Amino acid sequence: MKLLTHNMLTSKCIKGVSVGYPLKINASDVKETEIDFNPEFVSKMIPKLDWPVLYEAADSLGKVGDLPKNIIENFENDEDFLKKVHHIMLEVEIVNGNLICPETGRKFPINNGIPNMLLNEDEI
Amino acid sequence: MSRSCRSYLLWFAQEHTEFRFAEIKSLLSLFKIEMRFIKQPKDIEPYWLVEFNSENDVKLLASRSVSLKNCMELWAHGKTVSELHRKMKEYPMHLIKHYFEPSKSFKIEVETFCKHVSQQEKVSKIEAFSYLPMCGRVDLKQPDVKMQYIEYYGIEANNPPEEPYDVFFGRWVTSGLRQLIKKLSLKTRKFIGNTSMDPQLSLLMANQAKITEGDIVLDPFVGSGSLLVAAAQFGGYVLGTDIDYLMLHGRTRPTRIKQTIREKDESVKANMEQYDLSHRYLDVLVNDFSASFWRNDFKFDAIITDPPYGIREATEKIGTLKKNYKVKEEHLPTHIPAKIDYGISNIYGDLLLFAAKHLKIGGCVVCWFPVFREDYNEKCLPSHPCFTLTANSEQGLSKVTSRRLLTFEKIREPTVEEMQQYTCNISDFREKYYEAREESRTERRLRESKIRQDNREKHELSKSLT
Numbered sequence A: 001m002k003l004l005t006h007n008m009l010t011s012k013c014i015k016g017v018s019v020g021y022p023l024k025i026n027a028s029d030v031k032e033t034e035i036d037f038n039p040e041f042v043s044k045m046i047p048k049l050d051w052p053v054l055y056e057a058a059d060s061l062g063k064v065g066d067l068p069k070n071i072i073e074n075f076e077n078d079e080d081f082l083k084k085v086h087h088i089m090l091e092v093e094i095v096n097g098n099l100i101c102p103e104t105g106r107k108f109p110i111n112n113g114i115p116n117m118l119l120n121e122d123e124i
Numbered sequence B: 001m002s003r004s005c006r007s008y009l010l011w012f013a014q015e016h017t018e019f020r021f022a023e024i025k026s027l028l029s030l031f032k033i034e035m036r037f038i039k040q041p042k043d044i045e046p047y048w049l050v051e052f053n054s055e056n057d058v059k060l061l062a063s064r065s066v067s068l069k070n071c072m073e074l075w076a077h078g079k080t081v082s083e084l085h086r087k088m089k090e091y092p093m094h095l096i097k098h099y100f101e102p103s104k105s106f107k108i109e110v111e112t113f114c115k116h117v118s119q120q121e122k123v124s125k126i127e128a129f130s131y132l133p134m135c136g137r138v139d140l141k142q143p144d145v146k147m148q149y150i151e152y153y154g155i156e157a158n159n160p161p162e163e164p165y166d167v168f169f170g171r172w173v174t175s176g177l178r179q180l181i182k183k184l185s186l187k188t189r190k191f192i193g194n195t196s197m198d199p200q201l202s203l204l205m206a207n208q209a210k211i212t213e214g215d216i217v218l219d220p221f222v223g224s225g226s227l228l229v230a231a232a233q234f235g236g237y238v239l240g241t242d243i244d245y246l247m248l249h250g251r252t253r254p255t256r257i258k259q260t261i262r263e264k265d266e267s268v269k270a271n272m273e274q275y276d277l278s279h280r281y282l283d284v285l286v287n288d289f290s291a292s293f294w295r296n297d298f299k300f301d302a303i304i305t306d307p308p309y310g311i312r313e314a315t316e317k318i319g320t321l322k323k324n325y326k327v328k329e330e331h332l333p334t335h336i337p338a339k340i341d342y343g344i345s346n347i348y349g350d351l352l353l354f355a356a357k358h359l360k361i362g363g364c365v366v367c368w369f370p371v372f373r374e375d376y377n378e379k380c381l382p383s384h385p386c387f388t389l390t391a392n393s394e395q396g397l398s399k400v401t402s403r404r405l406l407t408f409e410k411i412r413e414p415t416v417e418e419m420q421q422y423t424c425n426i427s428d429f430r431e432k433y434y435e436a437r438e439e440s441r442t443e444r445r446l447r448e449s450k451i452r453q454d455n456r457e458k459h460e461l462s463k464s465l466t
C-alpha cells in the first residue's frame, strides 16, 4: 500500500468511531520501487493531501529524508520538491503490517501490499 | 457544402453498434470538439458523414475511439459509381493537388463493404481514377498519401445487392484504436476472473467516463481489475476495492479451463505490469462497499464499475439481523464475518450516494445495470438529484435479459439531506431472473445456498491465509 492511499483512508465505518483518521501504521515489511515521475500528477495531488499526515507516515517508516515539514510555496515549479513528494507518495510501499484505528486500536492487516479493511458484523 | 470546414467520413466497426454514439459524444465533450452531421446517421449503418473545424480535431477524436475504424477526408460521395466519378471530376483540384506532386508516393485502397470482388475487379476500380493528375510513384506499403475508395453494399453480407447503395472516395486521415482491443485481450492477460470485462467494452467505459491524463479513477467492485486496465490505458491513476479477499490475492479457483492452479503472482497489479502501466497503479483494498472508509473530503475524477447482479456471484454485504450481536473474544482470530443480502436497489443507491459525495463536479459514474427487456423503461433506472444520465446503451444478454451501460454525470454537490441514506426504487432483477428461468423454489434455494457455501469456504480460506 502506498502512502498516497494511506492519506485517504479512515476507520470511520467502525461503529462508534467518529473520525478514525489518520490510521497508525505498523509496518513489518516496507519496499521502495521506482515509478515514472509525472510532475503534473504530483502537483495535482499535493492540494488533496493532508500534508502533516503524509509527513508523519513517512517519518514513522523512517523514510522522511529531507522532505519539508510544510508544503513549500510555488511547489509546481520546484522539480526537486515534486520528486521528493513523488517518492514518498508513490514509491514507498507497505508490503506487510497493520493499519491501526486511532480511536479503538482495531487492526487492519496488510498482506502482500493489500490492506484488508473488512469489518466483522458486530463492528458496523 | 461549405469548403471552409472539411467533410469527413467516419467508418465504424460493426460491433456494439449502439455504443458508438455514446462513445463519440463523450469524447467530443472531453476534447471540446465540435462535430456536425452532414447527414443524420442511421443506427445500423457503419458510417457517418460529418464536418470538423480542423483535421486535428478528427485526429484527436480517433486517437481515443475504440468503435471507430477509419477516418477519411471525403472528396466525393455518390449514390452510384458514375455519380461518384462525375463529382470527383468536378472537385476543386487546387485544394488537393499537392497530394499528387511527384515527390509524394501514393496508394488507392479499394473496399467493397459486404460484397466480395476479385482482385481483377479491384484493379479496374482503381484504374477508373486515371483522370486524377497523380505524378508520384505507387507505394503499397508506406505511401505518403493513401486514398480510399469504398463501395457500400449494405450490412447483409450474405445477400448484397447488385449495385452499391453508396460510393465514397477520399484521403485516409487516421485510424481508431481497434488494435488496442487485441493487445488487451483477456486470452493473453495474466490475471482474469469469471466476470472480467472484455477489453472493448472496458475501453468504451473508460471513454464514457471521460478519463484523461492524471485522473484518479475508482472501481469499487474491482474483481480482476479489467476496467482499471482500460482506465490506466487512457491516463488514469487507478484504485480498486472488492469484498473478495481471495480474488484480490489471486487465489480463487482458476478461470481458464486448462489451468489447474493459479500462478503465484496473479493480481491486478501484475496486469498493469503486463501492459507497462504499473506507474498508473495505486492500490487495491479488501473492503465491503457498503462500509466506506475513504476520507470524507476525498474526490475521485471518475468511477467505473460492474457491480454484482447476484446471478453469477452473490450480492452480499457484511452485517447481521441479530440485535446487539457480539463476536466472542475467543472467536475473533478465526471469525468469518456474517453476510446479509445486498439487494440491487441498495447497491445502486449506495453507488450514487457514494458518487454524490466522492466525485468531482463534472465527473462521471459509468456502470452496468441488468434489466428485463420487457419491463424496461427509463423510470426503472437508478437516479439521484445530483446526477444527470448522459448515456444509456443496451447490450443484449439473452432473449429476455440485457444489461445497460449507464453514464451519470455529476452536476452539483449534494445537500445535507441528499447525503443521507438513499435508496433507489428498482425492482429486483434477481427475483424476475429466477422466475423467468422457471426455476422451482427448491432449485433456487439450493442454488443460492451453494453460492453462500462457496463464499463461506472462500472466507475460511482467506482467514487461514492471513
Ligand SMILES: C[S@@+](CC[C@H](N)C(=O)[O-])C[C@H]1O[C@@H](n2cnc3c(N)ncnc32)[C@H](O)[C@@H]1O
Pocket: B193, B195, B196, B197, B220, B221, B222, B223, B224, B225, B226, B227, B241, B242, B243, B244, B247, B287, B288, B289, B290, B305, B306, B307, B308, B309, B313, B314, B315, B316, B317, B318, B342
Ligand atoms: C461483476 S464482478 C466485477 C468484475 C470486474 N469488473 C473484473 O474485472 O473482474 C463484481 C465484483 O463485486 C464484488 N462484490 C460483491 N459484493 C461486494 C460488496 N458488498 N463490496 C465490494 N465488492 C463486492 C465481487 O467479489 C465481484 O468481484
